[in-house]
Amino acid sequence: MLMQARVIMLVDFDYFFAQCEELRNPALKDKPVVVGVYSGRTENSGAVSTANYVARKFGVKSGIPLYLAKKRLEGTEAVFLPVDDEFYEQISDKIMRALRGYADSFEQVGIDEAYLDVTQKVHGSFEAASDLAQKMKNAVKRQVGIAFSVGVGPNKLVAKIAADSQKPDGLTVVKPEEVKGFLSLLPVNRLLGVGRKTAAKLGELGIKTIGELARYDVQRLMDVFGKNLGVYFHNAANGVDNEPVKETGEAESISRISTLKENTRDLMVVLEKTDQLIEDIHKELVQRNISFKQVAVIAIMTDLSVRSRSKTVETSTSDVEVLRRAVRELFEKFLGESELEIRRVGVKISSFAKEEAEQKRLTSFFQST
Ligand code: TTP
Ligand code: CA
Secondary structure, three states: OOOOOOOEEEEEEOOHHHHHHHHHOHHHOOOOEEEEEEOOOOOOOEEEEEEOHHHHOOOOOOOOEHHHHHHHOOOOOOEEEEOOHHHHHHHHHHHHHHHHOOOOEEEEEOOOEEEEEOOOOOOOOHHHHHHHHHHHHHHHHHHOOOOEEEEEEOOHHHHHHHHHHOOOOOEEEOOHHHHHHHHHOOEHHHOOOOOHHHHHHHHHOOOOEHHHHHHOOHHHHHHHHOHHHHHHHHHHHOOOOOOOOOOOOOOOEEEEEEEEEEEEOOHHHHHHHHHHHHHHHHHHHHHHOEEEEEEEEEEEEOOOOEEEEEEEEEEEEOOHHHHHHHHHHHHHHHHHHOOOOEEEEEEEEEOOEEOOOHHHHHHHHHHHO
16 A cells, blocks of 8 residues: 655744743733743842743843843843743643644644644645644634644654744745755754754764755765664655654543532532533543543532542443533432532543544444444
């Protein structure tokens, strides 16, 4: 069977920590924003995690000392903020969740990058992939309020370099026939694994651009860098990369929790609230194309103690009715066992399985009959 060419995307959130800060405080948007890790020794000791593009115009970027950033931004309305990982994590999860649904397989890399294999989704078409990427950008902008850059290419290596080549809010598509031309004039340090030392070593061989590296005798590269690295450099420079997009684990549970209008022991009042939570959970379930086996309810009582009850349903399912019945059953039982009033209620599902694609299900159906 002929292997179909792959269509791979790399999504990279723009100036991520600083963009998150702009999201919760839009008044920051026109000012230089610097997010830093304060080491706490003196008021200004520490380093810049990232900065928005307004600050970058003043030469402020990831890794430089905070005192230097302060100096470069003197006389501006610059705002300096400490890193708030938990908040960025939350935003990141929201975006990742939204993106997953667009991919055949999805691999999150760190807090602000993800690879998507969309080959099937776009039937191998790079034009369709470009439209899909634009759709993703619009949807995330609308749903979460965050902008990102996308690179589209025939493999992870090209997708990544494509994404880097146009930021922020970029969309760069490199078709298979364009790969060599796209890479050839870029400096070698744009390749993963080529740091300062390697770049210097390559420079000694007269290799400055990826194109020069691509044309260089592979045997000589192997002599200088060893077999594995030599072959890797040769392939990478030629835009060859067969690394698959590896499905990364998704959050192991989905939960929603909410405060009741008034403290209660009334099952109907509780279920009215949990119905809203269930609807929300079910949306995410469908979006992520997974099914659950474990259902738990959480009750936070008026004395703020936290109680929970759980059960395992018979078969893995994504059926919202099964979820509703289980939640009802658990709360019925729980209310019979406790005396305090409930203040907040929660619903949590876990033990996920991937819902099989329709096609696979049909195939196994035919095989089993
Ligand atoms: P990057 O994707 O490298 O940078 P960025 O998202 O800030 O900017 P760009 O628009 O160029 O993509 O890093 C992602 C986040 O990781 C960044 O927002 C902050 C954090 N980070 C650090 O804390 N220290 C660092 O040295 C770097 C490079 C990033
Ligand atoms: Ca980024």
